[in-house]
Every structure is written in C-alpha cells, then in structure tokens.
C-alpha cells in the first residue's frame with residue numbers, strides 16, 4: 474500500500490469515526506431531549522377551602538423543588554396571571570379547577586387541568602350522569618380530566634367509572650386520611666379499582682396527589698399537608714403544552730417518595746430504572762389484568778418480558794420505607810389491534 478492510499482484510508486477512517494460520533498451524539502440527544510418534571514395536579518388555596526393565599530401555595534411548591542403546580546380550587550379557576558414570580562426558575566403554573574358536584578351526598582369531584590375559565594357543576598339525575606355532564610363540559614373547554622378520590626365517602630364505584638367516557642386521569646393515591654386508598658374490610662382500594670377499570674378495557678392513567686388544604690398550623694394526621702403525593706412527568710420542555718401533552722399520553726408516573734430514572738416499554742419488555750435513595754430496598758411488581766401479579770423483582774432495574782398473552786402490564790414499586798411509585802398501563806391488546 475503506498476503512502477497516498479494509506480493517507481486516504483486514514484482520512485476515510487477518521488471521517489467514519491467522526492460521522493459515527495456525530496450519529497451517536499444525535500441518537501443520544503434525541504433520547505435525552507425529554508426530562509422529568511415534578512408536579513402537583515391537586516391543591517387548594519383560600520380562594521376555596523385552603524388555609525393560605527394562592528401566592529403562599531405557589532411559593533410552597535416552588536421552594537420544595539416542584540416544577541409545576543395546578544391550582545385546583547373548588548368552584549373557581551384561580552387567576553394565575555400575576556401569581557408566579559418563579560417563571561424563570563424552572564417552575565410553571567397551570568390553571569385548573571376542582572369541579573365540585575354532588576348527588577345524594579356523594580362527593581363527585583373532577584379536576585380540570587389547563588382550564589382557562591371557571592365552569593359550573595352541571596349536575597345530573599344519578600352519579601354517572603352527573604359526572605359525565607361535568608366531564609363533557611370540561612372536555613369541550615379543552616381541559617384534561619382527573620377523577621378525584623373515588624373512594625372518599627365511597628362516592629364513585631368501579632361500575633360507575635366503567636360507564637364514564639373521557640376520564641383521562643384518576644387519583645389512585647390522594648394522600649389524605651379519608652381517601653380510602655387501600656383495600657380493607659372487603660372494599661377495594663384504589664389500585665384494585667384501577668385494575669378492574671383497566672381490565673374492562675378502559676385506559677385511565679393513575680396519579681398521586683396532595684389535595685392540599687393545610688399549609689400552616691399543627692401537623693395532625695387528619696390535616697391535608699403538601700408534599701406527600703405527586704407526579705413525575707417526562708416532557709420535552711417545561712411548558713403548559715408539553716406537560717399536558719405528556720399527561721395525555723401517560724408519559725409520567727405517580728409517586729409518594731420513590732424516584733425512577735427511567736421507564737421504557739418496547740414490543741418485548743417493560744423496564745424500570747429505580748434511583749437508589751439512602752439504604753432502602755425495593756420490590757417491583759408487574760401487574761396485569763384483574764390485578765394479577767405477573768412478576769415480582771428486587772433490585773434497581775426490574776424488567777418484565779412480555780409473553781404477548783397479557784392484556785396490559787403496569788408496575789408498582791414499593792420501598793422498605795413504605796413509599797410507592799406506580800407506572801402507567803401498557804396495553805398489548807390495543808397494540809395488537811393497531
């Protein structure tokens with residue numbers, strides 16, 4: 474091989490290396506364009522029955538490293554126009570309302586996320602009709618719907634939820650004392666309710682929320698303090714549009730204390746990457762139709778390989794410190810139909 478061809482070969486090799494570096498940089502960039510943003514989709518101020526001014530509520534969530542807050546006062550969209558002095562510090566506000574309806578003493582509350590102006594409760598002649606009337610008016614206004622605390626006062630049953638249309642999110646862990654989140658006494662907890670709804674072929678995404686009312690005073694178990702349940706949303710940027718887009722697509726998880734570095738689903742597997750916090754240990758359960766535990770794994774990188782007989786698969790991570798994370802259902806059957 475002469476000198477010129479060696480130089481040519483070297484040049485080609487160098488060009489190949491450079492282009493491969495550029496290609497992998499591009500791939501890495503496309504994978505890393507999304508980030509996790511911590512958010513709260515249910516909080517009250519003294520514009521309804523919270524104990525603090527909206528500005529104080531906003532400050533609490535900003536100071537505790539949240540990236541977004543949906544203020545959801547009862548009966549009213551609290552004006553957020555001049556409420557956020559932290560706009561340039563990785564924190565946004567999304568307008569919202571807790572549409573507060575009732576039927577025969579049942580609490581029928583639906584959060585409207587990204588609602589521009591107040592919508593009154595529409596009422597109805599039974600639980601399902603009341604909720605659907607409210608949901609329809611929120612959908613028409615372009616908001617994301619979140620069914621709140623179904624088990625509070627045992628207000629909304631599985632059968633009711635299955636009949637509803639256009640519920641996008643549902644509170645699985647509204648962390649208040651009276652939300653009846655867990656199964657006991659023969660009544661289904663919210664994860665059991667969720668699995669029954671999913672098993673009926675209805676895809677609703679699960680959230681954890683504070684439903685904060687109390688920012689001040691004595692710490693007592695019956696009070697609704699902030700900072701106990703939230704969502705981590707994976708979005709391209711911190712804007713109302715990007716966060717709402719990710720919520721609509723289910724690109725988020727709900728947590729009461731666990732941090733996930735990554736969630737990935739392909740046609741072959743459902744995989745999590747858990748961030749190690751302190752010395753706590755983790756158990757991950759992959760859950761399928763009717764709440765069946767498909768697999769249990771320990772460690773920081775649990776994986777479930779699909780058998781392709783599952784209707785859907787979701788994951789639940791618990792830690793030795795009693796906190797949890799729930800990820801969204803991945804529907805295989807729906808995928809097969811597509």
Ligand SMILES: [Zn+2]
Nearest residue numbers: 571582621622
């Ligand atoms: Zn409520």
Ligand SMILES: [Zn+2]
Nearest residue numbers: 515517571684
């Ligand atoms: Zn509330």
